Structure formats: C-alpha cells, structure tokens
Amino acid sequence: MRTGRVRIGGRSFPVRSLNTVVIGSGAAGLNAAVRLHRHGQTDIAVITGRFGAGASAESGSDKQTYYKLSLAGDVPDSAADMARDLAAGGSMHGDIALAEALGSVEAFFHLAGLGVPFPHDRYGAYVGYKTDHDPRQRATSAGPLTSKLMFEALAAEVRRRRIPVYDGHEAIAVLTAGRGPGKRAIGVLALDRAKAGGPGRGFVLFNAVNVVAATGGPGGMYEHSVYPESQSGSHGLLFEAGAAAHNLTESQFGLASVKFRWNVSGTYQQAVPRYVSTDAAGGGEREFLNDYFPDMGALATAVFLKGYQWPFDPRKIAGGGSSLVDLLVYEETVVKGRRVFLDFRGDPRGDGRLAPFEPRHLGPEALAYLERSGALTATPIARLRKMNAPAVALYKAHGIDLAREPLEIAVCAQHNNGGFRGSIWWESNVRGLFPVGEVCGTHGVTRPGGSALNAGQVGSARAALFIARRRAGRPLPEAAFAREAGAAGLEKWELAEAMLGRGKRRGLSPEACLAEVKKRMSACGAVVRRPAEAGAEKARARELWLRARREMRVPSASGLAHGFKAIDMARTPAI
Ligand SMILES: Cc1cc2nc3c(=O)[nH]c(=O)nc-3n(C[C@H](O)[C@H](O)[C@H](O)COP(=O)(O)OP(=O)(O)OC[C@H]3O[C@@H](n4cnc5c(N)ncnc54)[C@H](O)[C@@H]3O)c2cc1C
Incomplete structure (x- = not known):
C-alpha cells in the first residue's frame, strides 16, 4: 500500500493506494481479507466503523446455526441436493446456490481449522441437526455465539497475517469511474473519526482496483430490530455507486x-x-x-x-x-x-x-x-x-x-434475504465492486437457518479467489485517481460543510431523521405490509431522503459520520 496526498477542490487529502479495500469487519469482510492474503494478494486493507461491531460479532441466538453439506451419519447428501434446497424457497439463482453448496465444506473446515469449536465426535463426525427449511440434517452450531466465535477466529487470523485494519473509519462513498456497463469501482472515501476535528474533517481516500463491500444488513431501518445496535447497514453507499439490488423486500422477522x-x-x-x-x-x-x-x-x-x-x-x-x-x-x-x-x-x-x-x-x-x-x-x-x-x-x-x-x-x-446482485464470483454490475455477506442478496426467500453464515463465507472466499487470479492489477496513479474521484469527493465535502454550517438549531438532526426512517419502516415495510400504504410511503421516504440531503445538521465535526449515516439510512427505503 502506498500512502500519499491528493488535491480535490483545492484541498489536500490523504490517499492510500492498494489493490483491494474491504469495507466492514464482520465474518464476511474478515474472511475476504484472510483469503486474499492466503492467495498472495497482500496489498489490501480493511476499513471499519468499529472493529467488533456488526451482526457477526455482536449477535447470537439460542443455537446459532451454520448450514453446510451433511458430513456425518448414514444419510446421503450431495451438493446438487443442497443447491436445490437452498433455491427451493424462491428468489435464489441455481448457479449461486450450487456454488454455496459446493463451497460449504471448504468454508466450514476453514473456520474449524482457525479454531471455531464446531462439535464433533471422536471419529471426526461433525454430526448435524435439522434446522428450518432443511430436509436433511445439515445444520451445526458452536453454541449461541457461533458467529461471534467466527469473528474472533477470523480477527485473530487477520492480526496474525498483519493485515492493516483502519478502525474508526466510516465509508461514506464507493468511488466509481465510467458509465453504464463500463462503470467500475476505483476506491472508497472514508471519514476517520479520530481526525474529524482537523482541517481535513477526517476525509481519507482509498484508491483501489477492487472494493469488497461487507457492510452487513440494514438493521438500523427498523424500530423493532434484533440486529445489534451497532449494525445499521450502509446500503445507500452501494445504491449511490450504481450497484443493482434485488429481492430487497425479502426480510426475515421473528x-x-x-x-x-x-x-x-x-x-x-x-x-x-x-x-x-x-x-x-x-x-x-x-x-x-x-x-x-x-x-x-x-x-x-x-x-x-x-x-x-x-x-x-x-x-x-x-x-x-x-x-x-x-x-x-x-x-x-x-x-x-x-x-x-x-x-x-x-x-x-x-x-x-x-x-x-x-x-x-x-x-x-x-x-x-x-x-x-x-x-x-x-x-x-x-x-x-x-x-x-x-x-x-x-x-x-x-x-x-x-x-x-x-x-x-x-x-x-433479523435478516435481509435480498440485497445487491452478484455474479457467481460475487461481483456486482459495477466492475470491481464485490458485495459479500448479508449485503449480497443471495439468500432466497425461505433460506434454511444457518445458510446466511455459509453464504457470507463462501461468497467472500470466491470473491477473494477471483480478485487474486483476475484482478491483481495496480491502482490508478494518484493524479488520475484524483481526477476520477474529484467530483464525488467534492460533493461529500460540500455536504459535510453544509451539515456543520447549519449549527445547532436549523435543519434536521441525524437522530430525528433516523427515528422517522424507523417509524415508517416498522409501520409499513416490516412484517405486515399493505401494498397501497407501502406505495404511498415510498414517495414520503423519497421526500425524507431529499430533505435529509438538504437539511441535515450536526453540532460539530465529531457528528459528521452520524450525519452521513442518517442520509444513507434515509436513502435505502426511498429506492
Ligand atoms: C439475532 C441474530 C441471529 C442470527 N442467527 C443466525 C444463525 O443462526 N445462522 C445464520 O446463518 N445467520 C444468522 N444471523 C445472520 C448472520 O449473523 C448475519 O447474516 C451475518 O453475521 C452477517 O455478516 P456480515 O459479515 O455480512 O455483516 P456484519 O457482521 O453485520 O458486519 C458488517 C460490518 O460492516 C461494518 N460497516 C457497515 N457499514 C460501514 C461503513 N459505512 N463503513 C465502515 N464499516 C461499515 C460494520 O461496522 C461491521 O463491521 C443472525 C442474525 C441476527 C441479528
């Protein structure tokens, strides 16, 4: 990774140039980083709002489940059967289901090898049990905190491999160049919270060939949510970059x-x-x-x-x-x-x-x-x-x-089964942008319990393999990057200045904006939805998002990340 500075709108900002930047430090993001490193692509970094935040690290349930091909007992299983079961609930592509089924065994043993204590007997049988929407006994669990154990094992591996992690960095834009089918990701603009009070407002640019977006589910959109408080989601970032989504209405509630x-x-x-x-x-x-x-x-x-x-x-x-x-x-x-x-x-x-x-x-x-x-x-x-x-x-x-x-x-x-579209290598329609984990909409309507964690591991492993083999190039020279990223960087700078300029009294606070998003989503876009109401609400959601862009105010620079997050959250229901 090379560090330098670029000038945008007459101001100088720090820039880090590297092959791949991963946004998010949940089980999917960390796995992407570990796999890239293992494949020899070491010119990488992870940026995260807070290391230890997110659904993987901070949620669990009675028996938190990992879904994989059956590996024990005398009931035969096959990847084709598992793929059929994954896709049976609808809204899941067969080729993605097959890749998830085929990859499940390697992904599972990768985690077991890193020390996630999945139970097995003295002969080495990882005995399974039946979970929801599961006709076999493919589920396994390391206890109520399976995903936390996954996060911890992967975090230890990230540290062991000395993969740089930019903690306290909130991504506020995925930077792109080109248009239409030629559109490609060229990096990320982030806010370094520790430097928000400085003259550069904490703006940091990452100039990268590939962006892995592992930002998790949109938990912060609902009043009633079992996502951890720390997991609000960042779908607005990817919409703004032009990434296509599907099946967004397919959420899981309980x-x-x-x-x-x-x-x-x-x-x-x-x-x-x-x-x-x-x-x-x-x-x-x-x-x-x-x-x-x-x-x-x-x-x-x-x-x-x-x-x-x-x-x-x-x-x-x-x-x-x-x-x-x-x-x-x-x-x-x-x-x-x-x-x-x-x-x-x-x-x-x-x-x-x-x-x-x-x-x-x-x-x-x-x-x-x-x-x-x-x-x-x-x-x-x-x-x-x-x-x-x-x-x-x-x-x-x-x-x-x-x-x-x-x-x-x-x-x-609890979970969004839809999300951003990806190829069988988890690449979105924006070249070089790879949504992995919950943010990627590969889950299907009635996913078997535990298949979300598997999808996150297989998807991030496949994205990493693809990047290492096919997208190992160098990032843009800094001057070219500054030209391509300039307009987006300047727009965010002006938005930040406007949020600060409104002071304490005028405009919409992030708290008020988020409260309104949650109230509306829980009333019209949650477990019970009436089509007419949802239609009318969509127009109101768009108004709120436009108002948030026009009127968001934060009392000081330390609140900027919160202000950008509130605008992002307002954008998602408006789509
Ligand atoms: C209560 C509960 C129980 C569950 N039980 C199961 C189960 O039994 N089996 C199963 O398969 N699944 C289960 N799930 C779902 C599963 O836990 C999630 O799908 C999975 O952990 C998501 O992992 P992830 O890495 O994609 O995202 P997360 O672990 O949510 O991580 C997202 C990361 O992105 C970061 N981030 C987000 N936006 C930004 C930004 N703009 N800038 C910088 N960083 C950002 C966050 O801080 C976080 O580090 C459960 C979920 C919940 C809430």
Missing part, C-alpha cells in the same frame, strides 16, 4: 426481546411461557392469545412449535399455526399500541373458555420432547432451566432475571 436484543427461539418457546400484553403504562394485563385459539392444547402447541419454526412464515398462520403467534404479537404492539411480554414465572392460565395449561394438553410431538428432556415440570422457568440453564443465565448476565420479571418482546427484523 420474536425477540427488546431490552436486551436476543431471539426468543428454541427452548424459550418450548418451555411454553405465558404470553401477556399490557397497556403502555404496564396496566390491564391480559393473556391475549386466548382469544384466537380453540383450546389450550392448540395454543400451547403453537407456542412450543415457535421454538423451531422461529422466523415468521405466512404459510404457518392458518389453522392455528406457529406464525399466528407472531401476527398476534404484531397486532398487540403495532396496531393496538400495547406491550407484550413472555412471563416464565407461571403457566398460561387460560380464561373461562380455555383451561389452565397442563403439559398433557400439548400435541404428541411436543409432549414427547418435554418428556425426553425431563422437563415435564410445573412452571415455564423450571422447564427452561431443565432444558437449557444457560438460556436463563444469559438474560441474568444482561440484567434480566426471568424467574422474577416478564420479558418484553416484539416482532423484530
């Missing part, structure tokens, strides 16, 4: 706690807690599910099944299916403005019509499961402790004692 963001899947539901709602002030408590099920057996079985049918699925609503529970929670919270809690302290009480819960009310599958787990005890908390004591300890570690207080939940956004 029940999660809101005070501490965590999916209430698996044993949290299999323990059959009481679902209660209250008014905003905590009064008027009622067991709202009672009104919608014919008897306690149907209600308790739907709750139990929610454990392993966690994502909301419209096909599982009719006939008292498990997704009816999500819909009823949505109705209480969003439509009626009430609050919903899981109360583990006592069994569902029923009402005059529904009998109080007893385990014998459960369907045969659920009853047999609790029997086998030795969890046919009174109270949900006792059942949960018996089946999964760490699940109780986890909340305790975050200041919530499930034995003493109810747990507030909502239907939350």
Whole structure:
C-alpha cells in the first residue's frame, strides 16, 4: 500500500493506494481479507466503523446455526441436493446456490481449522441437526455465539497475517469511474473519526482496483430490530455507486426481546411461557392469545412449535399455526399500541373458555420432547432451566432475571434475504465492486437457518479467489485517481460543510431523521405490509431522503459520520 496526498477542490487529502479495500469487519469482510492474503494478494486493507461491531460479532441466538453439506451419519447428501434446497424457497439463482453448496465444506473446515469449536465426535463426525427449511440434517452450531466465535477466529487470523485494519473509519462513498456497463469501482472515501476535528474533517481516500463491500444488513431501518445496535447497514453507499439490488423486500422477522436484543427461539418457546400484553403504562394485563385459539392444547402447541419454526412464515398462520403467534404479537404492539411480554414465572392460565395449561394438553410431538428432556415440570422457568440453564443465565448476565420479571418482546427484523446482485464470483454490475455477506442478496426467500453464515463465507472466499487470479492489477496513479474521484469527493465535502454550517438549531438532526426512517419502516415495510400504504410511503421516504440531503445538521465535526449515516439510512427505503 502506498500512502500519499491528493488535491480535490483545492484541498489536500490523504490517499492510500492498494489493490483491494474491504469495507466492514464482520465474518464476511474478515474472511475476504484472510483469503486474499492466503492467495498472495497482500496489498489490501480493511476499513471499519468499529472493529467488533456488526451482526457477526455482536449477535447470537439460542443455537446459532451454520448450514453446510451433511458430513456425518448414514444419510446421503450431495451438493446438487443442497443447491436445490437452498433455491427451493424462491428468489435464489441455481448457479449461486450450487456454488454455496459446493463451497460449504471448504468454508466450514476453514473456520474449524482457525479454531471455531464446531462439535464433533471422536471419529471426526461433525454430526448435524435439522434446522428450518432443511430436509436433511445439515445444520451445526458452536453454541449461541457461533458467529461471534467466527469473528474472533477470523480477527485473530487477520492480526496474525498483519493485515492493516483502519478502525474508526466510516465509508461514506464507493468511488466509481465510467458509465453504464463500463462503470467500475476505483476506491472508497472514508471519514476517520479520530481526525474529524482537523482541517481535513477526517476525509481519507482509498484508491483501489477492487472494493469488497461487507457492510452487513440494514438493521438500523427498523424500530423493532434484533440486529445489534451497532449494525445499521450502509446500503445507500452501494445504491449511490450504481450497484443493482434485488429481492430487497425479502426480510426475515421473528420474536425477540427488546431490552436486551436476543431471539426468543428454541427452548424459550418450548418451555411454553405465558404470553401477556399490557397497556403502555404496564396496566390491564391480559393473556391475549386466548382469544384466537380453540383450546389450550392448540395454543400451547403453537407456542412450543415457535421454538423451531422461529422466523415468521405466512404459510404457518392458518389453522392455528406457529406464525399466528407472531401476527398476534404484531397486532398487540403495532396496531393496538400495547406491550407484550413472555412471563416464565407461571403457566398460561387460560380464561373461562380455555383451561389452565397442563403439559398433557400439548400435541404428541411436543409432549414427547418435554418428556425426553425431563422437563415435564410445573412452571415455564423450571422447564427452561431443565432444558437449557444457560438460556436463563444469559438474560441474568444482561440484567434480566426471568424467574422474577416478564420479558418484553416484539416482532423484530433479523435478516435481509435480498440485497445487491452478484455474479457467481460475487461481483456486482459495477466492475470491481464485490458485495459479500448479508449485503449480497443471495439468500432466497425461505433460506434454511444457518445458510446466511455459509453464504457470507463462501461468497467472500470466491470473491477473494477471483480478485487474486483476475484482478491483481495496480491502482490508478494518484493524479488520475484524483481526477476520477474529484467530483464525488467534492460533493461529500460540500455536504459535510453544509451539515456543520447549519449549527445547532436549523435543519434536521441525524437522530430525528433516523427515528422517522424507523417509524415508517416498522409501520409499513416490516412484517405486515399493505401494498397501497407501502406505495404511498415510498414517495414520503423519497421526500425524507431529499430533505435529509438538504437539511441535515450536526453540532460539530465529531457528528459528521452520524450525519452521513442518517442520509444513507434515509436513502435505502426511498429506492
Ligand atoms: C439475532 C441474530 C441471529 C442470527 N442467527 C443466525 C444463525 O443462526 N445462522 C445464520 O446463518 N445467520 C444468522 N444471523 C445472520 C448472520 O449473523 C448475519 O447474516 C451475518 O453475521 C452477517 O455478516 P456480515 O459479515 O455480512 O455483516 P456484519 O457482521 O453485520 O458486519 C458488517 C460490518 O460492516 C461494518 N460497516 C457497515 N457499514 C460501514 C461503513 N459505512 N463503513 C465502515 N464499516 C461499515 C460494520 O461496522 C461491521 O463491521 C443472525 C442474525 C441476527 C441479528
């Protein structure tokens, strides 16, 4: 990497010239960096808003899953079968599905080799289990924090290989040259937060042949979200660069706690807690599910099944299916403005019509499961402790004692199954720009649980291989780069100056802008959408984005990254 300075609009800015810049330090971004380095392409760097931020490093669930080809047992499997299953849910290309299936074994063993503790037996069998939308037993898990363990193993490898990481750097533009089909990425403009107070406002340019965008999902667009607070997304960057997206409407939603963001899947539901709602002030408590099920057996079985049918699925609503529970929670919270809690302290009480819960009310599958787990005890908390004591300890570690207080939940956004389009080498329509990980829309509508982590690993590995073999050239000479990047750089500079010039009073604050994006997306673009409302909302979203560009204000230079982020977030729903 060469460092120097370039002049744009009469000002001088630092520039780093290199082969590939990776934006984002989640499991996908770090894997891209490690793979590039392993293939001999060492002229690379990672830039990240915060090392340790993002869904990989900061989220998890009851049993966080990695999906790969079956590697144990006597059930035959093949890459073609796995590809068929990946694509079966729709909105997924067969060739991408095949590449993900074929690459899954190598990607999995790469992680195992770096020390991710996936469980195996003494013969070396990585025994699998069945996850949602999985006809085989392809899923495996290193526990509730599988993706964090992946992040840590990859981060250690990045450090071991001494790959430069620019921490505290927020990318605010993907720089491009050319037009139409000839458009290509030439680098990234970032804000170095530590230098925001200086005369250059922290602007740093990366002059690169390739840009790997591993910026994750758009978690910050929703009021109810189980993405970590640190993961807001940066889709606006790629839209601005002209990258094409598809299937953006295909997001995954499910029940999660809101005070501490965590999916209430698996044993949290299999323990059959009481679902209660209250008014905003905590009064008027009622067991709202009672009104919608014919008897306690149907209600308790739907709750139990929610454990392993966690994502909301419209096909599982009719006939008292498990997704009816999500819909009823949505109705209480969003439509009626009430609050919903899981109360583990006592069994569902029923009402005059529904009998109080007893385990014998459960369907045969659920009853047999609790029997086998030795969890046919009174109270949900006792059942949960018996089946999964760490699940109780986890909340305790975050200041919530499930034995003493109810747990507030909502239907939350968890994953975007759509995103930016890529080739079978994860290259977008903009040459040299590679979206990998969640930001890349390869996931399909009903992806098997765990396939997101696999898609991120396989996609970033394939992008790295392609770059190392086919795009190993040198970046532009600095003067040529400054000419190509000048207009975009100047536009961002003027936007930054305008945000600062509005001072503390005039204009739109980043907080107000983000609150409006979240409110609108949760009302019209989340788990329940009405086409007419969504259409009208799109026009309003565009107005908000244009207003954000015109009126965004930040009180000081340290707020610039936040201001740019708010404009980016406003742009995404406006597309
Ligand atoms: C609660 C929860 C449970 C999940 N469970 C599973 C599961 O069991 N199995 C499964 O397969 N998947 C699961 N997922 C999905 C999976 O965790 C994500 O798809 C995956 O971790 C995304 O990895 P990534 O590297 O693409 O992005 P992330 O890990 O989100 O990383 C994005 C990175 O980009 C950085 N960044 C973003 N914008 C910028 C910018 N402008 N400038 C600089 N840096 C930027 C962020 O700081 C971060 O470092 C779950 C997700 C959640 C939220």
